[in-house]
Amino acid sequence: MSNGLGDRGVVERDDINVLINSDEDYVKYLELKIKQLEEERKRLLRRVEYYRSEIEKLLAPPLIEAYVEDLTPDGRVIVKSSSGPNLIVTIVNGVDISRLRPGSRVALNQRGSSIVEVLPDRVDPLVQLMEIVEKPSVYYSDIGGLSEQIQELREVVELPLKKPELFAELGIEPPKGVLLYGPPGCGKTLLAKAVATESNATFITLVGSELVQKYIGEGARLVRELFNYARKKAPTIVFIDEIDAIASRRLEIGTSGEREVQRTFMQLLAEIDGFKPLDRVKVIAATNRIDILDPALLRPGRLDRIIEVPLPSKSGRVEIFKIHLRRVKIKGAIDYDLLAEITEGFSGAEIKLAVVEAGYFAIREGRSYIVFQDLLKGVEKVKNKRTLRNIMYDTIRHEARLVYK
Numbered sequence: 394m395s396n397g398l399g400d401r402g403v404v405e406r407d408d409i410n411v412l413i414n415s416d417e418d419y420v421k422y423l424e425l426k427i428k429q430l431e432e433e434r435k436r437l438l439r440r441v442e443y444y445r446s447e448i449e450k451l452l453a454p455p456l457i458e459a460y461v462e463d464l465t466p467d468g469r470v471i472v473k474s475s476s477g478p479n480l481i482v483t484i485v486n487g488v489d490i491s492r493l494r495p496g497s498r499v500a501l502n503q504r505g506s507s508i509v510e511v512l513p514d515r516v517d518p519l520v521q522l523m524e525i526v527e528k529p530s531v532y533y534s535d536i537g538g539l540s541e542q543i544q545e546l547r548e549v550v551e552l553p554l555k556k557p558e559l560f561a562e563l564g565i566e567p568p569k570g571v572l573l574y575g576p577p578g579c580g581k582t583l584l585a586k587a588v589a590t591e592s593n594a595t596f597i598t599l600v601g602s603e604l605v606q607k608y609i610g611e612g613a614r615l616v617r618e619l620f621n622y623a624r625k626k627a628p629t630i631v632f633i634d635e636i637d638a639i640a641s642r643r644l645e646i647g648t649s650g651e652r653e654v655q656r657t658f659m660q661l662l663a664e665i666d667g668f669k670p671l672d673r674v675k676v677i678a679a680t681n682r683i684d685i686l687d688p689a690l691l692r693p694g695r696l697d698r699i700i701e702v703p704l705p706s707k708s709g710r711v712e713i714f715k716i717h718l719r720r721v722k723i724k725g726a727i728d729y730d731l732l733a734e735i736t737e738g739f740s741g742a743e744i745k746l747a748v749v750e751a752g753y754f755a756i757r758e759g760r761s762y763i764v765f766q767d768l769l770k771g772v773e774k775v776k777n778k779r780t781l782r783n784i785m786y787d788t789i790r791h792e793a794r795l796v797y798k
């Protein structure tokens with residue numbers, strides 16, 4: 394069907410007289426025009442809607458952030474507003490009351506008189522930063538050759554977490570935290586996790602170097618929030634790995650980055666000073682570089698228990714071999730004494746590695762069990778790798794020293 398307008402659909406004003414030579418054509422032209430205008434109107438309405446909502450946003454009064462402290466029996470709520478005072482407020486219809494509990498984050502209307510919204514809990518940057526394990530699954534029996542260290546941790550961490558009343562009655566204040574130090578791979582992380590498991594405590598890990606590198610400008614705040622969180626989840630063990638990254642002694646504070654680290658460290662000290670020894674929060678810090686730690690961290694009332702986690706002794710190495718061979722299928726006799734003899738200077742992690750390597754030797758020979766010979770080869774392999782790594786490690790240590798000078 395031709396309407397005289399061709400395929401173009403759109404008609405230029407000058408063309409009209411040429412194209413329209415009957416009333417019928419003129420009606421069709423007008424119909425088309427109406428359609429176009431309707432489309433145009435819809436488009437403009439959408440824009441109006443958009444601008445209206447933008448204007449609404451710009452004119453809307455800001456809401457006030459607050460935290461619920463308590464719910465009163467008459468249905469009102471006591472909140473702590475971010476600007477300071479505690480307020481007693483009502484709840485606007487439509488807000489889900491069942492979501493309100495002490496600690497919930499809410500939005501108040503502009504006058505601060507009503508809760509208009511329940512906000513999601515703020516844990517975002519924290520959750521990324523720290524690793525939270527409600528219940529780690531490492532036990533004291535998984536740790537070889539460190540019975541003295543375990544004994545001490547049980548006394549200063551596990552017992553006060555489990556039986557604070559014992560200390561309260563006696564009138565003795567247990568240490569707020571401990572520092573574990575020693576060479577890499579000897580069981581510091583393992584010890585901290587095991588204490589948390591055996592004390593039924595929440596285990597929160599914070600890695601010092603990550604805090605410094607990833608959260609520039611936020612370190613101090615994060616430390617504060619972390620401890621708030623730890624108190625909420627008590628009993629809690631806050632494990633600060635590589636604490637030397639935030640707590641190293643510096644000769645002068647020059648760059649802004651160093652000032653920031655310093656502030657984070659100050660906040661950490663303030664938190665440790667702030668909680669009571671029986672608050673059911675304990676700090677376990679770990680480092681390989683006790684030589685560069687700021688002594689302020691180790692003052693009485695802070696991390697005043699310092700526990701060395703050294704390379705395992707010969708009998709320790711026997712225990713560690715046995716632990717890592719517990720679940721390994723073995724044929725024939727194992728001379729543990731000889732294994733311990735030839736692994737002088739090995740860390741726990743290296744012993745574990747030797748067992749894994751032994752497993753690979755067995756697999757390569759198509760066996761589904763290992764024999765003593767595999768273990769000897771495994772140890773040899775780790776020794777070779779070690780020489781290489783030690784060379785690298787020495788280089789790094791050398792450079793590190795230059796930086797700190």
Ligand SMILES: Nc1ncnc2c1ncn2[C@@H]1O[C@H](COP(=O)(O)OP(=O)(O)OP(=O)(O)O)[C@@H](O)[C@H]1O
Nearest residue numbers: 535536537577578579580581582583713741742745
């Ligand atoms: N005493 C030990 N008994 C049993 N296994 C051990 C022991 N020490 C280390 N290991 C093994 O080595 C692994 C690494 O140990 P861990 O992470 O505890 O070392 P670390 O002292 O924290 O080292 P780093 O200073 O490098 O953090 C453990 O997961 C465990 O398998």
Ligand SMILES: [Mg+2]
Nearest residue numbers: 581582634679
């Ligand atoms: Mg570790």
